Amino acid sequence: MQIHFIAIGGSAMHNLALALHDKGYKVTGSDDAIFEPSKSRLDKKGILPEVLGWFPEKINQNLDAVIVGMHAKGDNPELLRAKELGLKIYSYPEFLFEQSKNKTRVVIGGSHGKTTITSMILHVMNYMNINVDFMVGAQLEGFDNMVHLTEENDFVVLEGDEYLSSPIDLRPKFHLYQPNIALISGIAWDHINVFPTYENYVEQFEIFISKITNGGILIYNEEDPEVKRVAEAATNPIRKIPYSTPSYSVENGETLLDTPEGPMPIEVFGAHNLNNLAGAKWVCQNMGVDEEDFYEAIATFKGASKRLEKIAQSKNKVAYKDFAHSPSKVSATTKAVKAQFPDRELVACLELHTYSSLNPEFLKEYQGALDAADTAVVFFSPEAVKIKQLEAISKEDIEVAFQRKGLIVMTDPEDFKNYLKSLTDKAKFSLLLMSSGNYGGLNFDDVKSLIAE
Template identity: 80%
Template sequence: MRIHFIAIGGSAMHNLALALHNKGYQVTGSDDAIFEPSKTRLEKKGLLPETMGWYPEKITNDIDAVILGMHAKADNPELVKATALGLKIYSYPEFLYEQSKDKTRVVIGGSHGKTTITSMILHVMAYHNIAVDYMVGAQLEGFDTMVHLTSENDFIVLEGDEYLSSPIDRRPKFHLYQPNIALISGIAWDHINVFPTYENYVEQFEIFIKKITNGGILVYNEDDTEVKRIAEASTNPIRRIPYETPHYTVQDGITLLETPEGAMPIEVFGAHNLNNLAGAKWICQNMGVDEADFYQAIASFKGASKRLEKIAESKNKVAYKDFAHSPSKVVATTKAVKEQYPDRRIIACLELHTYSSLNAEFLKEYQGTLEYADTAVVFYSPDAVKIKQLEEVTAEQIAEAFQKQDLIVYTNPEAFKEYLTHLKYDTEKSALLLMSSGNYGGLNFDDVKELIQ
């Protein structure tokens, strides 16, 4: 098959392009800008476009399918040409479904924890040499790509994102997968530019449950009251399996998980990650891995990239970076670090970077989210607010929203870097937590590593 990608450089898109190339497909693509690591990874496989831009002449009748990325616009010249020629145009999730119609589809959904749970499942499968297809939202240690597709594997594990499928398909991605086995980890209002009300957002998860195939399985987090409500209210003929945060203790900075065989040390920490682990266990059991084998494998799981990822450590100092940006993720991550290091000063730095987090109306959702931090810092770029065409957000509004005494607010990247440089790391035990889906206006995380060493 010949497949053409419109906006091939995206994180998800370029991984799908690599997966199809590895499967033996003829892959071409276009984009108006491609950044690292996508650029080098595409170049190594001979898939990097020779020039940046959109070229309708690339779109010809011998193309079997066009895959349209979210980065492209609805009036994209290549898309217009593909439509005129009557070519089959897929969104990213549509094409993944086409590739997995004859497999058992395992879809991990939820406002938070999706990537971690998917990563845990894949780690367990790899540990026990069980080959599965997959799509996950972060690069995993020991995995070449974030997407893997074959003709022979029985299972495919898909991270089920609730965001839109493509510029011309406004359905949430996870509505298109039609899972045989599904999981919902939690519901916390997000993507307010697409789902303007909380009720509208929750409805997407209700639809997701309805998309589970008859006789399928829903694994759900009963610690989340909204998830529990919609799971138990659903009427389609499926099996429901609730899970909750398991018992655990923290001793000398090591988290011990209670198992039927006794307390077991694990690499990940925090109540939210232990909750994720419980969900992953039920999924793995329904994929044929028994409980004892799950525990054996999960003991060595170190976490997904940028999910409480330890970037530096010395005798009295440690630094983590985390993708956390939504309110529920911020409070869970900060609490986890405080629980893991109760005798250290917790310095939590949050960048408001997404459309939702920079929205003046949404800011109130952050109230109390930094309560577990001893020192709380919020960074945001006024330029990012302008780029997203949002109303101006002031430092006073942020302070009012977070309701955190002595909250420090930075809007200048250089001033924030200067703050990090002059923290008194050497005079006390500390844990630095950098939470963002961005990079604080250009922060080099290697510089942070040097501060901690």
């Protein structure tokens, strides 16, 4: 098959391109900007566009399909040419469904935790030498790509994102997968540029449940009141399995999970991650993995990239980075690090970087999110607010929204770097850096020097 990607450089798009190349398809693509690591990875496989830009002449009748990414606009010249020729045009999730129509589809949805749960499932399957197809939103240890597609594997495990599918398909991605086994980890309002009200956002999960195949399975986090309500209200003919956080303890900075065989040390920590683990266990059991085997495998899971990822550690200091940006995830991640190292000062730094987090109307959702930290820092770039064409926000707006006594608010990248350097004077601390950005140019490798004793 010959497939052309419009906007091939995106994180998800380039991984799908690599997966199809590995499957033996002929892959071409275009984009107006391609950054690392996409650039090097595409180049290595010989599918990096030679010249940046859009070229309608690349679109011809020999193509079996065109896949269009969210980065492309509706008036993209290549997209217009594909329509003119009557070619089959897919969004990213549409094509994934097309590739997995004859497989058992396992879809992990939720406002938070879905990457971690998907990663846990894939780690267990890999450990047990069970081959599955997959799409996950983070790079995993032991996996070359974030997407893997074959003809022969029985299962496909998909991270179910609720964001829009493409510029010409405004349905949430996870509405297109029609799962046989589905999981919902949590519902907390996000993507307010697309879902302007909380009710509108919750409705997307109700639709997701309605798309589960008849006789399928819904695994849901019963500790989340909204998830519980939506799951229990569903009337389609499916089996429902609730899950909750398992019992565990923390001793000397190590988390011990209670299992039928006794307490078992695990690499991940925090109540939210233990809750994720419980959901992953139910999914794996419904994919044929015994409980005992699951525990053996999950003991070696170190986490997904940028999800409570340890940057550096010494005897009395530790630093983590985390992708957390939604209020619920910020709160859960901050609590997790404090609970893991209760005798250390926790310095929690949050960068407001996404459209939602920089929206003045949404800011109030962050009230209390950093309360578990001993020292709380919020960084934002006024320039990023301008680029996103949002209403200007001030330090005072941040302080009012967070309702956090002693909150430190910063807007200058150099001031933030100097603040981090000042932490070296402390004898004992935990540092948590939460962002989907990089604090205006912070090199995370530089953070390692702060942790040296």
